[in-house]
Every structure is written in C-alpha cells, then in structure tokens.
Amino acid sequence: MKYIITGSLGNISLPVTKALTGAGHDVTVISSSQDKKAEIESLGANAAIGSATDATFLKETFKDADVAYLMIPSSFSIPDYGKFQQEVADNYIQALEGSNIKHVVLLSSVGAHLRKGAGPIDALGYLEERLLTLPGLHLKFLRPSYFFTNLYSLAGMIKHAGIAGNNFGDTDEKLVLVHTDDIAIVAIENLLSLSFTGNSITYIASDEVHPNEIATVLGNSVEKENTPWITFSDEQALEGMLGAGLNQSFASMYLAMGQAIRSGKLQEDYWKNRPETLGKYKLENFAKDFAAVYQHS
Numbered sequence: 001m002k003y004i005i006t007g008s009l010g011n012i013s014l015p016v017t018k019a020l021t022g023a024g025h026d027v028t029v030i031s032s033s034q035d036k037k038a039e040i041e042s043l044g045a046n047a048a049i050g051s052a053t054d055a056t057f058l059k060e061t062f063k064d065a066d067v068a069y070l071m072i073p074s075s076f077s078i079p080d081y082g083k084f085q086q087e088v089a090d091n092y093i094q095a096l097e098g099s100n101i102k103h104v105v106l107l108s109s110v111g112a113h114l115r116k117g118a119g120p121i122d123a124l125g126y127l128e129e130r131l132l133t134l135p136g137l138h139l140k141f142l143r144p145s146y147f148f149t150n151l152y153s154l155a156g157m158i159k160h161a162g163i164a165g166n167n168f169g170d171t172d173e174k175l176v177l178v179h180t181d182d183i184a185i186v187a188i189e190n191l192l193s194l195s196f197t198g199n200s201i202t203y204i205a206s207d208e209v210h211p212n213e214i215a216t217v218l219g220n221s222v223e224k225e226n227t228p229w230i231t232f233s234d235e236q237a238l239e240g241m242l243g244a245g246l247n248q249s250f251a252s253m254y255l256a257m258g259q260a261i262r263s264g265k266l267q268e269d270y271w272k273n274r275p276e277t278l279g280k281y282k283l284e285n286f287a288k289d290f291a292a293v294y295q296h297s
Contacts, residue, residue: 001025001026001066001067001194002025002026002027002028002064002065002066002067003020003025003026003027003028003065003066003067003068003069003191004028004030004061004062004065004067004068004069004101005017005020005027005028005029005030005045005069006030006052006068006069006070006071006073006092007030007069007071007073007107008029008030008031008032008033008036008040008073009029009031009036009039009040009043010071011180011181011184012071012107012180012183012184012187013029013069013071015181015184015188016069016184016187016188016191017029017040017043017045018043019188019191019192020045020188020191020192021043021044021045023192026046027043027044027045027046028045028046028047028048028061028065029043029045029046029047029048030048030050030052030058030061031047031048031049032049032050032051032052032073033049034049036049037049048061052072052073052088052091052092053084053087053088053091054091055090055091055094055095058091058092058094058095059094059095059098059099061095062095062096062098062099062101063095063098063099063100064099064100065099065100065101066100066101066102066103067101067102067103067104067105067191067194068092068096068099068101068103068104068105069104069105069107069187069191070092070104070105070106070107070127071106071107072085072088072089072107072123072124072127073088074120076246076247076250078249079247079249080249081120081249081250081253082120082122082123082249082253085120085122085123085126086123086126088123089123089126089127089130090130092127093127093130093131093134096131096134096137097134101137102136102137102138103137103138103140103194103196104131104137104138104139104140105140105142105187105190105191106124106127106128106131106139106140106141106142107142107144107183107187108124108125108127108128108141108142108143109121109124109143109144109145110143110144110145110146110176110203110266110267110269110270111125111143111257111260111265111266111267112124112125112128112141112143113125113269114260114265114266115129117256117259117260117265118256118257118260118265118266119252119253119254119255119256119257119258119260120250120253120254120257121257121260121266128141131199132199137199138194138196138197138198138199139196139198139199139200140190140196140199140200140201140202141199141200141201141202142183142186142187142190142202142204143201143202143203143204143270144178144182144183144203144204144205145176145177145178145203145204145205145206145267145270146175146176146177146178146261147177147178147179147180148177148178148179148206148281148286148289149180151177151214151218151286151290152290152293153244154214154215154218154290155290155293155294155297156244156297157240158215158218158219158222158224158227158294159222159224159294159297162224162227163215163227163228163229163230164211164214164215164218164219164227164228164229164230165211165215165229165230165231165232166211166231166232166237166258167231167232167233167234167236167237167255167258167259167262168211168231168258168259168261168262169210169211169212169229169230169231169262170231170262171262171264172210173210173264173267174208174209174210175208175209175210175211175214175261176205176207176208176267176270177205177206177207177208177209177283177286178204178205178206178207178279179206179279179281179285179286181279181281182204182205182206182279182280182281183204185279186202186204190202201273202275203270203273203274203275204275204279205270205274205275205278205279206278206279206280206281206282207278207279207281207282207283208278209283211229211231212228212229213283214229214283215227215228215229217283217284217287218287218290220287221287221288221290221291221294222290222291222294222295231262234255234258234259237255237258238251238252238255241254241255
C-alpha cells in the first residue's frame with residue numbers, strides 16, 4: 001500500500017512512519033523542511049518537500065497513493081493561523097479529489113463536533129465536513145483531547161506567581177488530557193488495519209483530571225505545595241497570553257477554546273462517546289516531564 005503522511009516527523013507522524021515502513025509499506029512523508037529529507041529517507045520513507053499551502057504540490061504528491069494520514073500543521077509564527085488552517089484544509093480536499101486514495105485517517109480533536117466556537121479546533125471541524133462530501137472515501141476521524149503539552153505553559157506561572165490557571169476550571173467538569181504517544185498508538189492501529197469503512201469517529205484520551213488536581217500535582221512536582229488553580233477572566237487570560245509572546249491570532253483562538261471548555265460544550269460529545277479504555281500516560285507521568293521543563297522556565 002502507498003501511504004501519504006502529513007505532519008513531517010512530528011510527535012505522531014514519526015512513530016506512524018516507523019510503523020508503516022516497518023510493515024513494508026511504501027510511505028511518503030510530506031515536510032516543509034528540506035533539513036528533514038535525510039532523516040525521512042533514513043526511515044525507509046520517501047521525502048516530499050513542500051508546503052501544505054501549495055495545492056499543486058499536494059495534488060502531485062497525493063495522486064498515486066492509497067491511504068492518507070492528514071493533520072493540519074501548527075506554527076506559532078503564522079500571523080493568521082485560522083486563514084492558514086482553512087487554506088490547508090481546502091488544499092487537502094483538492095488533492096484527494098484528484099487521487100486514488102480511498103482511506104483517510106484525520107487527526108481531528110475533541111470539540112470538532114461544534115464546527116464553530118472552539119478556536120483552533122474550528123478548522124478541524126471544517127475539514128471533517130469537507131471530507132464527508134467526497135464520495136467513495138472511508139474516513140476515520142481521530143479526536144484526541146487536550147494535549148498534556150499545553151500544560152507546559154503553566155511552568156512560568158507556577159514559578160513566578162505561585163498559581164496555575166486559565167479561563168476555565170471553575171466547574172466540576174474534569175479536563176480530558178492526552179499524550180501524543182497514546183494518539184500514535186491508535187493512529188497506527190487504524191492505518192495498518194484499514195478496517196474502518198464509511199465514516200467513523202474515535203475519541204482518544206489518556207487521563208481525566210480536574211484543574212484543581214492539575215495545579216496540586218504539578219505544584220508538588222516542583223516543590224510548590226498548595227498551588228491553587230485560578231480561573232481567570234477572559235480579559236486576564238488574553239492579556240497573559242499576549243504578554244507571554246503569543247500573537248493576536250493564536251491568543252484569540254486559545255481564548256475561544258478555553259471558553260468552550262468552560263461552557264462544557266467542547267467536551268460534551270466526548271462524555272457521550274467516552275472510550276472504553278484510556279491511554280497509559282497519566283498526570284503523574286507528565287508531572288515528571290513538567291518538573292524538568294520547569295527548571296529551565
């Protein structure tokens with residue numbers, strides 16, 4: 001089988017690529033970085049160096065493949081990330097329309113069911129909708145939860161202010177968290193088996209923890225006992241993100257995501273379709289990684 005892997009050699013695409021080449025498949029990895037070419041080829045994969053904003057490049061790369069793993073790249077340097085996301089989504093659709101691809105695994109997200117109102121997740125909902133309009137495709141939408149890595153942003157806050165927080169966390173609802181290793185396991189299973197037909201959704205989570213517990217566990221890991229979780233106003237949260245160096249585009253989108261979490265809407269479909277088994281990585285595991293990052297914050 002001929003596979004297209006987007007996302008270069010990121011935290012999920014790398015283990016996916018290794019698994020597929022290890023199983024003897026013909027794998028092409030798309031990367032915008034020429035520096036990744038040698039590493040991609042060392043894994044036994046083909047390197048397609050180009051931008052996901054280049055529709056012609058994507059069409060040529062996709063045309064003879066059988067299977068695609070899609071994800072929308074992220075870069076905090078992009079001035080208008082929402083516009084970039086939609087452009088990439090539209091280019092993926094055009095590339096699929098001119099290809100032989102029949103199976104697609106999309107890295108989507110918890111909250112994509114909303115389609116709008118979830119910040120950076122909106123484009124994933126948009127891409128889900130566009131994919132559903134293409135005839136003859138077998139679609140698997142992977143919807144992982146809130147990435148553990150997002151919690152690294154709390155390091156400076158805990159160190160300098162003795163608190164953790166965001167513009168959510170003042171309800172009884174737990175925050176659903178996921179590690180990229182647990183996402184990769186599910187992605188690999190689906191890409192190797194190709195047992196999905198029609199369109200289906202799989203939620204992926206590693207742990208379910210209330211923000212108060214997140215603050216306590218992370219605080220204890222860096223000897224900041226009794227660290228409280230503070231629910232900021234939207235204005236405070238936006239000011240903090242801009243002050244930390246996020247551009248207006250990203251800060252506004254993450255603010256909207258926090259609002260959707262606070263309202264309960266972002267995770268509502270997850271709780272209705274909660275996976276029977278959670279991943280192995282837990283908050284206690286992350287606390288060890290967090291402590292190491294904290295020392296350099």
